[in-house]
Amino acid sequence: MKQTQKKILVTGGGGFLGSHLCERLLKEGNDVICLDNFFTGSRSNVLHLLDNPFFEMMRHDITFPLYVEVDEIYNLACPASPVHYQFNPVKTIKTNVHGAINMLGLAKRIRAKIFQASTSEVYGDPAVHPQPETYWGHVNPIGIRSCYDEGKRCAETLFFDYYRQHSLRIKVGRIFNTYGPNMNPDDGRVVSNFIVQALNNRPITIYGDGSQTRSFCYVDDLIEGILRFMASGDDFTGPVNLGNPTEFTILELARQIIDLAGSGSSIVFEPLPEDDPRQRRPDIRLAKERLNWEPRVGLGEGLRRTIEYFENLLR
Template sequence: MYRKTRVLVTGGAGFLGSHLCERLLKEGYEVICLDNCFTGSKQNILHLHNDPNFEFLRHDITFPLYLEVDQIYNLACPASPIHYQFDPVQTTKTSVHGAINMLGLAKRVRAKIMQASTSEVYGDPEMHPQQESYWGNVNPIGMRSCYDEGKRCAETLFFDYKRQHNLRIKVARIFNTYGPRMHPNDGRVVSNFIVQALKNEPITVYGDGSQTRSFCYVDDLVEGFYRLMNVTDDAFSGPVNLGNPGEFTILQLANLVIEYTNSKSEIIYKPLPENDPRKRRPDITLAKEVLGWQPYTKLEQGLLKTITYFDKYLTQEEAAAQ
């Protein structure tokens, strides 16, 4: 009897996870969305609940889990500084204990498993753009270390499980991603700027705004996840950079957001946070060669879609408060 491929998405009610769940359902998979709703929101997946192939499970991956699945996308972890620094010990536990628990599950049921790693493993990079072969320049005891080093340790665990247990693993290093369903108060630069601009509040730029970032629209990133998990060469594990190689200064982004929102906001400057990377840009040569993947959404297109989402979100929030 034919059975649909059953996929577990941890962190599935979050920004990236909800878009991934949506994509997998469209592809005909049976999806188990797991989240403890610390930063994820049930609102992000409300529209999926009537799909017979969708199931939501409230669970914290720092505790073991027993399920029968064919694939696991491990996305669970607070990803913005405000959230991952709120409880840094729990952040490290989510990356490390969570990885151990999900790898243990994958080992028991022989599932293929993908780790959502991050460009933060490169730290404040001395190589530009960043290639997967670069080992990084990371402070192991700073305010950001709970996230940076937690993700680095998770990568170590994934490759040790591959070497020791012959597990089929995939590791994606995610660069700055944006789009609808971003948390409005998570402190990430795109959502911060858009919310401030729509409210005509001062736009906060840290440092002089000359630091650079590369912004990938969420649909492009999810396409990269899907291709990595289902790549023809199943022996390919990564790590592989997934991001948009277009590079912009933070000041450029601020001015674009002001322009696209017709905002009256002014730009104000505050001190740069500790260990904030000066440059961030992915080298995606490997993703192009092995996955046939590259992002197609221009920053202008993606920003306009994200602005439309936040405009609607803030309007509804204002109406609910009245």
Template sequence: MKKILITGGAGFLGSHLCDALIKKGHDVLCVDNFFTGNKENVSHLITNPKFELMRHDVTFPLYVEVDQIYNLACPASPIHYQHDPVQTTKTSVHGAINMLGLAKRLNARILQASTSEVYGDPEVHPQTEDYWGKVNPIGIRSCYDEGKRCAETLFFDYFRQHQLEIKVMRIFNTYGPRMHPNDGRVVSNFIVQALKNESITIYGDGSQTRSFCYVDDLIGGMMKMMESDKVITGPINIGNPNEFSMLELAELVLKLTSSQSKLTFKPLPKDDPKQRQPDIGLAKAKLDWEPKVKLEDGLKETITFFRKLLTN
């Protein structure tokens, strides 16, 4: 059993990863500055002797003893990362430098939670890992997109320069229980609006597409990536390749919530990608991983979570 550090461990993905690793018998050190993370996400673990919670900002060095590091710290929704874009870039870049420095000192394996946003508004569809992307370096989303791109650069420079054991996974749209209700992501937006019988906001004409991976599938892929052979550095796409338009998603949410909400249309935000779909051929070949949860089944679980949250 290992002692494992998870930065951003009280966030949506991080808290599910804490659960999964503790279930496997590992000791988990959860580090979070609670900018978007929530103590409620890990409150059920507080009394578990295998769990430890630490308030810390990864833009500052951290001195702990661990065997593995999952670097998940960074606000991941446009509303949150655009709130303080300078801090967002610092979290990705300084955070990567600090965690890589820690991994180098400890000779620990380290995984970077990168993002499909490194592909920007892609000209290649679906996106393969060898595509370099089309990113606006000075746009309102650049703090996140370019921050994550720079973090990948740092990881591979540490790999080449210091022979550090790195893992880089590119996460595509993920949803499930513990999503932040006000993070501006399409799944949580649609569900909350539908449950409140408010108008469902669709940006553009609703034809833009996304691929939605249920959180349990994503965490399974993340753990497989960490435990894969040390020569498998990535980057590897982890996501669900089934593509849905925003209109299709809205109609499914309306059906599953039995909502009376109507659709309203607003202009598409600047630099918002028109398509997002992972090519997961590498994940299948290298990790023997592919998602199993269907969108309708995952949405039912997510709707149940939000229904409880809104009635409390």
């Protein structure tokens, strides 16, 4: 056993980001507990890790207390796509708020360092572009997206109150649009939607006129950013933006996916959903300065890897 081996809890470890994080933590020689209720996560994302003696999979819902002994906690548990988090909005709020309280309580009891997977959605439909961490956001507190947006904002509040009141070692990362292998083909996210539609030669559905913008970060880059953040000094709590600052319109994304997939799909336009942000792009100057981190995988290369994953999955 390595001297540097840590015991690490990853909530939401069966999900898209969580499964990649579990794999990376194991590669670095850690003992990993993957916790998930598998509402949106998938056992298939982590099945290949079960033979590793330092990997343990636990079915649990973080809205209920948990008692384990670990050195670090990565709190990633929460449905992250509108289709899933709007399916049961009350449950989404409970996962964000009760889940944060339970994980913070655990971290306080065992004096563990804890990372919170926050989101760019805390900025809402932003009036400032690109979005720096100092921007407080423009969020509808009673809209159909509020269960996620306001739930994550409340979780950030809880993390900083535990930091101030109990001197807890916290890290709050605001994650922008991320894509790559292990995405759920039915999660309703724009990249997975477009790829599945393109590979099946079905019309690609764009909501609105396609001029709204997003920034897409490949999953390997995002995980590297999270790990650098967690390894940084305890004085750097965040929040810190983690995402790719290169901006694309949704129409540009659709056309690139059609081209890379060799698809015959057409493009159709539907009304824009309520409270859908018009633009989203992270200001990552803080991550560059404090973590020496910035994304390295371009959209074309990342989409090629993701399309290959979905080709194998659909086959």
